[in-house]
Amino acid sequence: MTMNVGFENLSIRSKTGLYPEEKLLGNHFDVSLKVAFPITEKIITDMNETIDYAHLVTITREIFSTDEDLLETVAQKIIQKISNVWPNINGIDLSIRKLKPLTLPMVGSTVVELRTGCFETRTSLTEVSMQETNSQSIAITQSKIAN
Structure with missing residues (x-):
């Protein structure tokens, strides 16, 4: 068995960014994180x-405080x-969004x-939908070729 623990939508302000205006003004980030770990059937009763x-x-806040150039x-x-x-x-599973990036004002966020x-x-739901659509298209095309 596996259990996931983490958080969603942690709001962080940091000077992480490549450009001088980002280093000066900083950016707003939204971070979501899940960690999967093995468990037994025993009920968890201790933080250890x-x-x-x-x-x-x-940990996340500590790393962001170093003001790196790249989100990667x-x-x-x-x-x-x-x-x-x-x-x-x-x-x-880690997702970091830079909200309203200073250098791309027309973009809501980068990720x-x-x-x-x-x-x-x-696989994301969008990827599943695209795979299903592509599979259906392939099947229809193969049917038309066979006929």
Whole structure:
């Protein structure tokens, strides 16, 4: 069995960004994170048997405080730190959104997502719909060719 622990929509203000105006003014970020870890059928009754989501928030804030140039760097450092603290996890699903990026005022947000372990094969609903549509189109085309 696997259990997921994490948080959604953590609001962070940071000077993470490549451009001088981002370093000066900072950006607003929205972070969501899930960590999967193995469990047994035994009921969890002790914090040492789970992942402390408050610690996950602390790690995320700590990494953002370094004001890296790239969100990709921040994402990888968060993943590395979590993996070092909890080496037996099954995977991490991390999404970082830069809200209303200063250098792209016409864009609502930019996003970096990083998935490891059991989350790597996760398919979004949009991807599933596109795969189903493509499969149906292929089947219709093959039927027309056969006739």
